[in-house]
Amino acid sequence: MVKKVIFFEVQGGNDKGPDGYRKDTMPMVNALKQRGQDAEVIFFDVTKQDEIFNYVKDHGIAYVSRINPGNLKHEAEYFTMLRELCAMGVIGMPHPDAMIGYGSKDVLSKLVSTNLVPDDTFAYYTMEAFKAQFPTSLANTERVLKQNRGSTGEGIWRVKLVNPLAKGVTEVPLDAEIKCTEAKDNHVEYWKLGEFMTFCEQYITGANGMLIDMRFLPRITEGEIRLFMLRDKPVHVVHKKPADAEDAFSATLFSGAQYRYDAPEDWEELVQNFLIQLPLVTSLLGNYDLPLIWTADFMLDTNGAGEDCYILGEMNCSCVGFTSALTLAHQVAEEILACIAEQTQILA
Structure with a gap:
């Protein structure tokens, strides 16, 4: 039996298109099918948890979680099911504990031993x-x-x-x-x-x-720099500049920040330093495989030598969207297939 890649969604929420799915989910499903890998979407429902678990255990080679925890009333039950699926050999993208480790704000206090976070950061x-x-x-x-x-x-x-x-x-x-x-x-x-x-x-x-x-960090007014990552590959950089107001420091669109999309090559110093640190980051966050789709946000600072440096402000991997660049679905599909091939080889 050819096994499927299962995309988990949840019904409802303001991140859905007219068809009821996240706008970036079906492009990934279709990109996998174009490459000969069957895939489908399953909506998590806690009342059908056992049924869903058994189906994915029997028919899924991997899952991709596309659920924003803010839209999920039964997060603990969902994560428990994902852990059980991973224990049964289904490839987690990401593992639920990686989702928690990379997505929680206290990731910063866990990374003070790297050069990404100041040592006076507390949880x-x-x-x-x-x-x-x-x-x-x-x-x-x-x-x-x-x-x-x-x-x-x-x-x-x-x-x-x-x-x-x-x-x-x-x-x-x-x-x-x-x-x-x-x-x-x-x-x-x-x-x-x-x-x-x-x-x-x-x-x-x-x-x-x-x-x-x-x-x-006062230089937040120069902008926050978001690395959009596919596993260990930086795909693009979003430069988010806060509104030009006296007290403004927020880099969200809602607060009036302006977004610009750059190539990773435009931020080579930041990207290379982050990639060098990734093995240590992975180790400090539990040694789970890197998430499939995730982001890391940085702010400019000045070090003791008067040089630019970059400080990590947050990471996110719960359900990072790419609705403004749906063609990325093909790169995501390639990463999913590469991850399956790697894990299959390891198990063999």
Whole structure:
């Protein structure tokens, strides 16, 4: 029996076309079929989980997850099913734990031993840890706090002291006034530090709750640089320049950022440094195979020698879209076939 590549989707959500599928899913299915590899789409439904599992176990050689976790009510059950499929020999693109490892904001704190992330980057999983460290972080430099959940800049705050600290003070008092700008739309709010930290408890509590605390990089105004990757191959670069406004630091379209699409060759220094680091990144994130389709976002900084360097701000592999360049479906299909060939050879 010739086995299929199964694309997992979920019904509903604002990422679907008129036919009910993501706009970039059927182009991949069709590109595989053109190359002689059968493929189909299955909509995950927790009430049919056992039926879906058995079908894919028997008929699937690999799966490609095209589900945005924000559109999935039963994420834990979905990931459990994917783990079981991988354990049964179905090739995961990506493995669910790779999806979590590469997609969670705390990827930054896990990569501080690379040259991609500053060593004063912290992950907070409890309010106690947040309260113990953040006033000291803020005393040293302007900060950015990032929640793990949410999207389009929601719950990502640039935090700045309104008044400088007295000389020698190494911890910001809880009654100090701070200026907070949210990346969602670059709006500004003023808080007392202690009250703002209490407000941030919503980001830490609950499933997958955490906050990442990293230094603010002023050169974000020059643009965020997104590498669009197919496994270990950079395909294109999106340069995302924030709106030209005093407090603007968000690189989302919603906030008014301007996007430009470049070739990887236009960013050779960034690309080559990242590719050199990939084996270490893979090791630090659990030694899973690289995701099929994923992105890495960088910001410009200046090192101690006064040279340009690039700081990792986020990675994403849950369901990276390419609806603005659907011809990429053919390259994706080639990568899927290459991955199947590699895994089949390893098992043989």
